[in-house]
Amino acid sequence: MTVVKTLLELPELRLRLRGGGDLLDRRVTRVYGTELPDPSRYLSAGELVLTGLLWWRGPGDAEAFVAALARAGTAALAASGADSGGIPDDLIEACERHRIPLLEVPPDLSFAVIVERVVLELAAHREAPPGRLPAHAVELSLPELLRLGATELGVPCWILAGTGRVVASTGLLLPEAEPLAAAFSMGAEVDSRHTVLPAGEGCTVPWALVAGGDTARWTAEQHEIAAEVAALIGRRRTPARQTEAERSLFRVLNGGGDLAEAFAAAGWAPDTSVRVVLTRTEGDAVAGDLLDELLAGYPLRVLRGRFGDDSCALVAADGWPSDWPAAAGRALSTVEPALPPGRVLVGVGGPAALTGVRGALEEAVHALEIGANREDRVAVVPGEEIGVHRLVLAGVSDELRAALRRRVLGPLLDYDAAQHSDLVHTVRVFLESSGSPAVAAKALHIHVNTLRYRIGRAGELLGLDLTDFTNQVDVYLALRISG
Structure with a gap:
């Protein structure tokens, strides 16, 4: 004992x-x-x-x-x-x-x-019932343990994450992985061709042992073996721990210090390009668990820690899959029924050089904020979805926003209020139509000559030539300040 x-x-x-x-x-x-x-x-x-x-x-x-x-x-x-x-x-x-x-x-x-x-x-002091796995099973890696279990059971086996990721297999494809994972995560009954046993407790993303074939005819001994394999798989799941180099790097990121030196101590070359992934949930530990799972299965170098209140991963961009945000969104949707209550937000920034990591972090933070403004419970927002104008205006205070909007658009706003017109909307549609009168007129359902007259009148009120690109940029940013 x-x-x-x-x-x-x-x-x-x-x-x-x-x-x-x-x-x-x-x-x-x-x-x-x-x-x-x-x-x-x-x-x-x-x-x-x-x-x-x-x-x-x-x-x-x-x-x-x-x-x-x-x-x-x-x-x-x-x-x-x-x-x-x-x-x-x-x-x-x-x-x-x-x-x-x-x-x-x-x-x-x-x-x-x-x-x-x-x-x-524990294994050394356990009296194993006859017919179960040999004692050395506790020392095997996940793939070795799965192969042993499949041999003992006489059926193909897989380790399946609740996201639909196949953690390990006996060599055969599992084409039903995502539907099986979704059913498992929801606690629904799985199809009769597979037996699914929970493998480990306490992690945000559940894992399962999936055994193929007609398991309805299993002997009691086979059921005992499957239960033991599942239990041993669960014991392999331990929280990822930061190294001292990772802790030091994230202290620098959250406070101050020499980033180049911190990255070098973590073993990253100066020319490394980096992606930043931030995860935000109502439970901090949940966010870290999810981030680990979303990055698992990719041959990527990752540094894990926290940035502010969010879980953070710095990922070497070399080999970063272009479809990662979409794949992460599908994975989270699959495992969503098993997640604790609350929203799950993921923001991606970069790629950036090591010296530009703080900028990529800010980009990821703004991506999280965009996700927070959406209605979906789960949102994965890559930096590519953020317009440059959003990032330019992100650091502007509400007072300065109001002042800039009034300075640029004041005469137009006053005219619309007095005449009960909507020249502001006309100008916005015109600019969002790349300054094309024909496209804007079609969008507004008016004649192109009417559109030209309104844009000319708006230009007179503003004292600007709205066909000039620089003026168009200033006015468009002023329009976007209020959303």
Whole structure:
């Protein structure tokens, strides 16, 4: 039997006890990682819970998190305080209050190492029923585990993400991937040609083990094997953790410092071109999970972190698929039923040189704002959809917008108000028709001579030649200031 004390005695983990020394005989049955502020819905008794404290923003945040662990019967909490300068005092106090053993993880130790070592320890003390997978299955990679499961079951198998992405397969195509993923995400019944078993809990995007063939005739032993394969797949899912170089880079991006030096420390060449992807949801950890899933499956170099309140990925543009925004939109639509309530927004900026990353970040932020103004629950907006005039006007204050609009368009606005006319609309249609009288007249359902007269009258009021390109740009920007 594996207990909390056993984990402290594993030299390669270097775990440090920070509280709960009288509770070390609690039995550990599994390991689970989370960055949710309230992980209640995903917890089960006997777990060693891992967290990088991404949910902790300040004193008082620990109470709800630790209370959820206590209600679920958590065996112990293992936390890494690398991003916050150590384990917060309120987390130590909350663990003492709720009687949760607290273990501190060294900042240079990957959670993946902890998961692997704990799973091995649990497997070593487990009495496996006859007919199930061999003990070494816990050490296999996902593709190897899937091949073993397919061999034992005698049917083709796949690991399917709720987005429709095939994470691994036994070599056969899964043409029904997106419909299967959509049905799985909605909790609907899947077609009779496949058996779908949930693989892992606690992640925003669900994964499943999909087994093909007529599984209605499976023996009890086969069902046990499939359940064990699914459980082992779930244990492979651990939160992505930042390296120290990534943490340093995002501190520079959010504050100040030498970007070139920060990118060099992360191993990126000076001539690298970068895309920026920002994800915004009502739950910060949810956004990070989604961003990881949306970029998975592409051979791209990625640096992950946070920019302001949004989850951020800096992606090497070399090899960036041109259809990524559309593919991301389809993936999010497929998994949407499984997502927590609230909107999901994704903005893309760039490509840009490393020295221009801050500009690409601003572009991605404006893309998020455009998505926020749309009615859809899920919106993926690439920078290419943002007109240059939007970016030029983005940093202008409301007061300056009003002043500029009045300065440029004042006489025209006054004329329309006094005469109950709509010359402003006529000018806007004319400019949006590339200054073509024929096209504008057709759009307004008037004669072209009438259109020319109105544009001439508007020019007189404004004191501008509206056939001059520079004047057209100034007037068009003034028109767009108010949307």
